[in-house]
Amino acid sequence: MIKYYKQLPSTQTAVKEIAEKNFEEGFIIVAEKQTSSYGRIKRTWNSNVGGLWFSILLKPSIHPDEVSKLTLVLSIALKRSLKEYKVDSEIKWPNDIFVNGRKIAGILVETSVEQDRINWIVAGIGININNKPSKKFADISISLKEVLEKKVDRVEFFTEFLVKIEEIYSSFCSTGFEMFVEEYNMNIAYKNEIVIIDDVYNNIVSGINLGVDKDGRLIVNTKTGFKKIISGTLRKYKI
Numbered sequence: 001m002i003k004y005y006k007q008l009p010s011t012q013t014a015v016k017e018i019a020e021k022n023f024e025e026g027f028i029i030v031a032e033k034q035t036s037s038y039g040r041i042k043r044t045w046n047s048n049v050g051g052l053w054f055s056i057l058l059k060p061s062i063h064p065d066e067v068s069k070l071t072l073v074l075s076i077a078l079k080r081s082l083k084e085y086k087v088d089s090e091i092k093w094p095n096d097i098f099v100n101g102r103k104i105a106g107i108l109v110e111t112s113v114e115q116d117r118i119n120w121i122v123a124g125i126g127i128n129i130n131n132k133p134s135k136k137f138a139d140i141s142i143s144l145k146e147v148l149e150k151k152v153d154r155v156e157f158f159t160e161f162l163v164k165i166e167e168i169y170s171s172f173c174s175t176g177f178e179m180f181v182e183e184y185n186m187n188i189a190y191k192n193e194i195v196i197i198d199d200v201y202n203n204i205v206s207g208i209n210l211g212v213d214k215d216g217r218l219i220v221n222t223k224t225g226f227k228k229i230i231s232g233t234l235r236k237y238k239i
């Protein structure tokens with residue numbers, strides 16, 4: 001079921017409330033505009049009219065340790081959807097989508113776990129489609145309209161993207177992440193370049209980005225050896 005709203009504080013918050021009421025997986029809320037939308041590490045997310053802002057409720061039968069891999073495969077679904085529009089994109093680990101070095105979309109995955117069991121996952125996805133990124137983010141964000149130099153039919157994009165999510169999600173749930181490793185690494189941004197990662201424990205790791213392993217961890221070749229990072233925020237090292 002897909003519910004559409006003209007305006008909401010956040011589709012993410014709305015689906016999380018629904019999740020607590022035991023709704024079935026696949027429930028989606030999409031909003032034309034969000035007034036309190038947020039991204040990873042609770043950063044403000046800009047959701048002007050013209051973009052595609054939605055959250056989806058998922059209840060996979062996977063171990064909580066597998067959730068970080070699910071976020072990676074969702075980026076592949078988005079990357080594949082953009083490819084349908086002949087747009088080449090890169091995935092900045094773990095799940096930001098970049099085109100021409102600027103961010104076109106972000107994915108936020110939130111989970112409720114109890115005693116090693118997933119109650120629910122809410123995946124919130126924001127894609128700059130026809131919206132104009134705000135002035136503050138103009139040089140780091142890009143929209144699909146800007147890339148294609150024409151307005152995009154959002155319903156068509158959304159429909160195709162949902163088909164891709166369904167395909168990828170069902171393969172991931174039945175066979176796991178391993179079959180996606182190569183595709184992920186082929187499309188990862190700053191591969192073999194020096195990157196800096198702020199991990200979840202506020203440690204800073206820097207080294208050469210070697211891509212992800214079969215467990216979805218980012219392998220970084222640091223001065224003190226190889227490090228495998230499960231989650232964090234990555235940026236390119238600037239001299």
Ligand code: BTN
Pocket residue numbers: 009010011012013034036037038039040041043045047052053054055096105106107108124125126127
């Ligand atoms: C990120 O890049 O940090 C993730 C951004 C996720 C934004 C989406 S838009 C739909 C959903 N509602 C929210 O409040 N956030 C997510």
